[in-house]
Amino acid sequence: MNGPSEATTGLGDRPGCTGYCADMRAGIVYNPVKVDRDTLARQVETAEPIEWSEPLWFETDADDSGRAAVRAALAEDIDLLIVAGGDGTVRVAADEITSTDVPLAIVPAGTGNLLARNLGIDVTDVVEALRTAFGGAEREIDLGELEIQAPDGTRSKHAFAVMVGFGLDAEMIDKTDEGLKKKVGWLAYVDAAGRVISSLDKVRVAVRLDGGRTTRSTVNTMLIGNCGTVTNGIIILPDAAIDDGMLDIALVRPRGVRGWAQVAGYIARNNMIVTKLLRRRGHLGRQRTGAALGYGQAKETQARLDEPRAVQVDGDVVGEAIALRAGIREDALRVRVPGEHKHDEGPAV
Incomplete structure (x- = not known):
């Protein structure tokens, strides 16, 4: 033997x-x-x-x-x-x-x-x-890099694994009651969102993707994501994948109650079980851009704001910015994940 x-x-x-x-x-x-x-x-x-x-x-x-x-x-x-x-x-x-x-x-x-x-x-x-x-x-995944310019001209750099942005998400995080968060967890963010959404100011922003043409838009919120799922498993950036070497961008620009209803409709559809299943099986194309919600994808994103806004990085507010630049480090991290990972599965849902 x-x-x-x-x-x-x-x-x-x-x-x-x-x-x-x-x-x-x-x-x-x-x-x-x-x-x-x-x-x-x-x-x-x-x-x-x-x-x-x-x-x-x-x-x-x-x-x-x-x-x-x-x-x-x-x-x-x-x-x-x-x-x-x-x-x-x-x-x-x-x-x-x-x-x-x-x-x-x-x-x-x-x-x-x-x-x-x-x-x-x-x-x-x-x-x-x-x-x-x-x-x-x-699993090898990407890591985002964010550089922000404060209103006084100083600059700071921040790594991010998930998502950065200004507008509703940053204001919601900034206004969340820490005591309430300890008691009810993520529901504290819902409370904060309800308090800030009606008073959220729009801002004029110039955006440039991968050195291309500069586009200008009036937005409530701008999101730049390495992946697309946020608190409580809600999908915000449906085309984002954590290992595709790209950043996904969303410009939230609703006009009045009807516009916010359109945004809510986009998000609701993206989080339906049937939509998730179809996307995982490759039966859906890329997310459509609409009047209330615009999508883009790039390796580098630059934005300049007419007025400073608070910026959040993976759920932490890091200060106010008048300009920002985000890039991607491909395959920067090796992380442990459950079971056998298949590269073509796309983002986790």
């Missing part, structure tokens, strides 16, 4: 081995405001393969959105970075990890959990998310 093969013993070589992975170790970055370490440690013990070494733990600091903790984790000899926190912590980790060969895994612990939703990661079960972290498939 022949000796046991690698397949039967599970012996594999680092990195990226399957089965028995000697001395594999994860670094866990966690936000103590969102996550209880003792509880998470018990959940990690349940999900972590027995062959893995004890993980290293790094607590985030609110002063730097967790950047120091992520850098400390990546400075160690880790084979996997697990981030347990909200969208802000995940965004910082995504930005920092792009210069390494370490894959990123997400344990959703925020209100929106935007990137996790777009990757199909379970946002309701921590243990299941951890099983994906240790045993899921790996």
Whole structure:
């Protein structure tokens, strides 16, 4: 009888081995405001393969959105970075990890959990998310880059994994009551949207895609997305895919109540089960542009506003801008996702 093969013993070589992975170790970055370490440690013990070494733990600091903790984790000899926190912590980790060969895994612990939703990661079960972290498939995804110019001329840069923009989304996030968000979660955003939508000011904006012709429009909201699903799984940018090397743009420009009804109609249709199914099977063409809602796609987007507006980046308001530029870094991240990923599946729904 022949000796046991690698397949039967599970012996594999680092990195990226399957089965028995000697001395594999994860670094866990966690936000103590969102996550209880003792509880998470018990959940990690349940999900972590027995062959893995004890993980290293790094607590985030609110002063730097967790950047120091992520850098400390990546400075160690880790084979996997697990981030347990909200969208802000995940965004910082995504930005920092792009210069390494370490894959990123997400344990959703925020209100929106935007990137996790777009990757199909379970946002309701921590243990299941951890099983994906240790045993899921790996997927290469894009990362967006945003540069904004403030009214005083200063510039700042921000990485984004999901979506940036100004208008309704930024004002809604800015006006959301934090106490209410802790009590009712994403429903607090609905409360904020109801309060700001009637008073939302329009702004004249000049937009240029991939160095082409500049178009001018009066809008309530502009969105630039690396992927298209937001809070509670609502699809806003139906053509967006997180690994297509493109940014998707939406200009929301309703006129009065009828215009807002048209916008609501677009969104409702895009979120119908039959629409999602037809899109996944490739039976639908690209999203149509209408009077109330315009769509575009580009590798680089530039916009200049007549008046400054608050800008949000993956759910965090980062300041006011009079101009912005967004680009894309293709295949910048390796992330752990559930099961076997097929490249042609498109965005998660």
